[in-house]
Amino acid sequence: MRRTGEVALAARESAACGGVRTTATMDAMIPTLALNDGNRIPAIGLGSWPMDEEAPEAVRTALEMGYRLIDTAAKYENEEAVGRGIAESGVPREQIVVTTKLRGSEQGYEEALRAFETSRKKLGLDYVDLYLIHWPLPRLDKYVDSWRALVKLREDGVVRSIGVSNFTASHLDRIIAETDVAPAVNQIELHPYFTQADMRAADAERTVLTQSWSPLARSASLLTEPALEQIADHHGVETAQVVLRWHVQLGVLPIPKSASPDRQSLNLDVFGFELSESEMAQISGLERGRQSHDPDSHEEF
Structure with missing residues (x-):
């Protein structure tokens, strides 16, 4: 096992991460990123797909460890389980950023308003910090009406962002x-x-923060790439930590999924070292192309 950095060294990253600052209320001193609506969001979070029965324990453990961003979706069918983990963690609600998403079968203005209420009840929360449209589904042509519903939810105060x-x-x-x-x-x-x-450039031009789903890729081969192993050895960390640090230095927000406490700890511990420009370029040079679905044609309900 390679040694890891100290999460508490996150404070050193405020200059390196561009627009990042640390928040003392977070046990692990996770940096936060500014959103275009004036809110802030932790610079790394816990993904929950495809967690099922392990979700309550995984979420509780992650929050106790210092995670403060939890990501779920109606499509994942685990909002109730994620909500239990949040409730059982003992972490004050105001310290946690909870994300869920509108599923494709519930797109549309009125449909989205009803779907949000269902998600909120399943989560057991008075409000949701971040609500997303999960896929655009352009053939249905409902994503604009769905977006109008999300705007109303924010205006009503039941969604923060x-x-x-x-x-x-x-x-x-x-x-x-x-x-x-x-x-x-x-x-x-x-x-x-x-x-x-x-797409990262397009988001930035529109003052939209890019989040990374599947930040470690869906191919196990990524974490055995010789270039990543060499960089990891140089810094005394794991290859997964190198990849997540790459995300952080790109200015995007990764949400790796893990139910393992050991892996959760490693994934969180990426703020105590810094990749060089050449290392960043090496990692970006691993480009192969999309591994999942094309948003212009994919339909997921």
């Missing part, structure tokens, strides 16, 4: 043009095999 997932630049431009409201977040597939340079 609103965003999207798997949106392209054209999808973003349409909802912004028709509602004059830019998403706070766009959560997309992003990892060293699919670096999404153009």
